[in-house]
Amino acid sequence: MSSASIKQGVNTYAEALHPEHAGDVLQEGERWATEEDMSTLRRVADKIPTAAYFVVLTEFCERFTYYGITGPFQNYISNGYQVPNSRPGAIGGGQQMATGLSNFFQFFCYLCPILGAIIADQWLGKYKTILLFSLVYILGNLVLTLTALPVSIRAGGALPGMVIAMITIGLGTGGIKANVSPMVAEQYSRFRPFVRRLKNGKEVLVDRELTIQSIFNWFYWAINVGGLSAIATTELEANVDFWAAYLLPTLMFVFCIVVFWLGRNKYIVSKPTGSIVIKAYRTGRAGLRNYRLAKKENRLVMNESGKKVSWIDYAKPSLAVDSSFMDWDDRFVDELRTAIRSCKIFLCYPIFWLCYGQISNNLISQSGQMNTGSVPNDIMQNIDPLCIIILIPVFDLLIYPGFRRCGLELRPVTRITIGFLVAALAMAYAAIIQHLVYTTGPYYTHPAEGENGFNHISAGLQVPAYILIAIAEIFASVTGLEYAYKQAPESMKSIVMSIFLFTNAGGSILAFCFNSIAVNPHLVENFAIVSGLMGAFTILFFVCFRHYDQRDADEIMDKTMFEKQANEY
Template structure:
């Protein structure tokens, strides 16, 4: 980075840039001091109030890109349930095109969600091995665009009447899902990478008071606003469901397609501002060979009674037996001890992901079974699938409140909500949302005139207001703030530098696991079994919440102490 670019970006001269060896991560050029700042001491870490830094301009370009992509994704997928479930232009019926019924609609919707969250692993490999995040996002955006065009063209009235809607939808789902994977696995770590300050520092405010600027809080804030942009984009389903109901499906798909053109343009415009890390080679195969070597060497050492102890006297982990220093020089390895240490951290950070498929099973209900539930209720003059937008609306309101007021208030009281605590709360709230949905479904079935068979054949809806669904969507939104946003943040912060894309893609892959679980519920995702569907999902989420907290409650204190141990501090001298 030139002296001019340093001054332009940070408002300081090149002479203020610290010398190599003074930084926590010397390779990161963002660790510079402004005139009102100094490096933090260990005493500062325990006495000063911690605050988040401002978000860099480059990160906003990535956030806007994600907003446009999510506008497209939710605008398109928001009308899938009606598009697949109902017939085309059937009098006195909900809008539709394919007439496949609720089970087909829910099954295809679950397939689409599954596919969209399997492909991020491919996107991570392409970025790490060959193209880097920036070029990978551009490439997969073009693939995504092809799917948008196929879906829009096959939803024209002539195509629907001649049977082109279903094959066009399947092709579009596969293509859009592939594009989504390449974007999602890279855009999340890329937005956080735009904040290049790693070493903790103290800033003097205009009031003369000093505060500790904390990288972890800044990354947490970036992901909060990143998720906020996702949900603003998710409001596109309001427009597309209205277009579906009052015009036709092709304009409902055309609007998100046009927005995706803007998505590509915004991302390209920010190209000169991004911090872009070059590809370092995919670590997937290398990690596999390392894990295999660790297991093999550990079993051999155990069998021969030559297990070794670490500096604390405890036996070292099985993965440490993949280290060349333990295996001996006679063993050929293309990795070093540092890579094994990073891999251990990566594996450990992925353990909490095991519990997320159940959470995504709960979340997925808002895009299929809860839409069908509202179709069985009186929605007044609005489409039934517009109800799902209560979730992003709630998030748009609550995320800034949590980021600016609630989380800082907890920190001022000395009760900071660390990741595992937040995730546990999110899981619990998700279980409550499904329990509430089961109660509402019971009320639907006990209300006439169609009772347990609303919407079947020429039947209409039961005489119960869809407004009763609102608390279910609000609870789902709260669960996302605590569990989904925190999961993104945790995956990024805990992953080693060389493994961020793949760890983020593994977190996204848990969403695919939720879709697989949803397939198991397909047989009861239809009347008159929906009460059982919601109740079982709620019970599973509640049980896994308890198990999650038991397994990982110690992670919060351990992670915070490790961060403190690894931090480089300035000697406590008079800075002013």
Template sequence: MVFGFKRNRANDENSNVPFGTVQMPTPPSPPPVYADNDDDYEKELDSQKSIDLAYEVTEHDTLNENERWPTSEELATMVRVADHVPPRAFLIIVTEFCERFTYYGVSGIFQNYIQNGYKVPGSNPGAIDGGKQMATGLGNFFQFWCYITPIFAAIIADQWWGKYKTILVFAVLYLVGDLILTLTALPSSIRSGGALPGLIISMIIIGLGTGGIKSNVSPLVAEQYQRNRPFIRKLKNGKEVLVDRDTTIQSIFNWFYWAINVGSLSAIATSELEHNVDFWPAYLLPTLMFVVCIIVFWLGRNRYVRNPPSGSILLVAVKCMVTGFKQSRKAKKAGHVITREDGKKASWMDYAKPSNMLDSEESENAAWNDNFVDELHRTLRACKVFLFFPVYWLCYGQITNNLVSQAGEMNTGSVPNDIMQNIDPLFLIVFIPIFDKVIYPGLRRCGIVIGPVTRIFVGFLLAAIAMAYAAIVQHLIYTSGPYYDNPGSNHNDISAAIQIPAYAFIACSEIFASITGLEYAYTRAPHNMKSIVMSIFLFTNCGGAILAFAFNPISADPKLVENFAIASGLMGGFAFLFFACFFKYDRKDRMANKNR
């Protein structure tokens, strides 16, 4: 049970309770009685008390009809299932769908917009005529910018506005960027040279809006599910199941990610519009959808669970870590060595606990308590997993730049080359419900629980396979005539349909790596650090964009085979290194679930 800085009051953005106030959870309903004698009854009560202490019990952990608390034996042996997703969470999921419709609708056609000239006969659609390297470079900048801004937005949400207000304000900013992009894509603006400066300004503004939404919307949707403690539910057929929070959060994020990919299909519409009409209507469509996004999100304002801002945890966390480092050095010099309750040697973070500080004055003035240090230590442990994600995002980012250009060098028939990237979300729309409703539950019924580290490892391997396949496709393009390894804006005699397996591998990798990363960031973070941890996970996209900048010199013909092959090799190597470093985490999680 976690105390410290936990707050559970919903719809209270303006709480006057000071930061750091300890709040005790509301006791759960009495445990069931299964005992035939007093001794067994007392044992059952003791078992239920230990279960209470293993969970962060809130006032929402009460029983409804046909529900009861599980025994410790049932916790260890029963298959865990997901609960129903709250209706208010679907409002946020619809909001995310609209936002992603806009994001992918505009960014999905950036490569052509930047790379090619305007209305050039026999060429793919374009506007700026900046070439392949400029298009890839600006695309990487946009990715970098969109995923560094969540850090600042998370601080704003935690310190002042809360998640709901932060999302709403940044959404309005996002809409301004969309309008600038649409207006500067008008034919008169393109011909007068306004397309490039308009694009850069809109990229900066849309990136700010994206950061404000992305760092807060995924924690907000998960917060709509309020029950923490597992419970037994009796189904209509008389069967009893163990409903589990972590499994429910996994399901929520599966559907959240499913909505993202349905929204990303907007690139099909915008690609057709740029190809058959012009760029300004292609940008106008997602701009209008974003108006719908703001309206839908605002309509749910009185339904959402809204936890109040509790102060910027990031600043306190940094000070806490600095204090831990200084105190550990001071303690070692003084010969003051401490051990944990389990008998293991204390880490440098443990010396930041006020109870372990040598200086009593510094201990009294600390802005945190012992429990906060434990939570921060758990957060840092979780964030180690994210260190390997930049290489994954390097591979994933190829979808919107180099794979688009690759399709432009092949025969696509009457289909625009940048419409091929939508094969990825189409696969995800089909695969995610199958994994959520069939594969994962089926494995759990067989007693097979795939831990988050193993799922991420599989996702990394699939991304490596996707890049290896893309390298093979690029080699086939270069060995096909009539233009061979220098096709430019022309097409070699090879069908773009051969790209489909690369997108299928990437889609499967997202289910295992990207969705699990979101779930891991949320479930492993303490309550008051969820926005920060989520933004740190999103920040790994920036690492991928930085790596992509290093690949820019080989992101052009005739070096694209090297580009894909090196990305594949890096991803494969990092996948096995990741598993070697963290495979023990899954085992610890399994043991913790059995012992809780």
């Protein structure tokens, strides 16, 4: 029998053993990794599949639309329409209303992914759910564009139109965001590590973990390229009008739907798995009830290492006294435990999103109090995506591989901790800049009250704050997306991803608590308190979860060795 026939036989057997690993097929110049390979060869990421690029392009278009419409929000809500010697505006509600509505919109956009995840996991699947909620999204864009016409603004239709649009777009965003992130990673279907021989004759270990990390890096890169749309829309706001600023993203979203539909025959589409949420609730309730009963009757179970098993393990039919009502198996309980454990790591993220949210409201207001020259004040926030676009390729192609070549692996908890720390530094820097604004004339602690409305200090001093926030995002936000996908069981990926996204809504809730000091002359305290909170939670996060990195690495190695032995068998 030829070596090609033997290899094909091994591949067929592997697929039968693990149907979910049907993409694990060796190609020319490849072989399965041995234990020695795992410890000696250089680890590299695999190529990103073509189907993943369609999903990435879809996300680019959606984020182009999202950031394109939110870029002008602060001025649109805060300032009056066509007021002489004032920045562009429409509603005239003031800074507090603008910050409050922006926080509400962000909160609602990141609350709705839970609904999108439930619909996808239980009924429609990710592909159909994204298409359905895209129609809802574009309806909200049309409402926003039409109510931003001059005739509507003069008739008082801008505020109710904005509220309706925020709710509608929020629903659309939720349905898309919960599913597009796991869907892009699902397009890479190779699970087991393998060795590839390069053109120069050297062998490298192709690692799924690094491939997923790379996919999410470029996925986040596309998000931030789309985020540059705010440059165009803020210029349209200043030089044409708000209806033109909102029309451009609306047209882009039509293109978004077309792009996503064109890739329909290339996607790996996971089928809905049924009532996961209800099943998880019933499983958790059974685990708690059985655990309390076992504790009361002094019959707690120990694992192989002599430690008490988790409370959720008591939901396993194999440990239950009465399992007649259980429509799940032990494996589902193990998956649920993994999902619960992975969600713990998200508990500190609301503080991070509180820091990040400053770039879309209070930092815009800060630049409005500074000399921006002929540049609109709300264009400054685009420094953040510009930095990310430049830095992500540097991190993915140079920094992360450089650490690995030195034998230093920046695993998820380490990266997230660094991101949190940098976010705290960004807010501390913003507080220093705000202090300089208040100590510079001619308006000092009450800028935006004179004819020109700003103190004589350059908005260029804000740039380091945006650079620090961009670095924090690469370490914390990208890693959070990656961790949510990799740690979630196959049947719960959309739900776990939606829980991670919900932490962004938690940041918006916290931002509401800061509304009373998100005005002059209290913005120094606002930035300083946010910085202090982020610093404290960085320490708390590292203390609580520092052991996760080693544990996750051990679990990956154990799983790899188990599958290797199964394949050899």
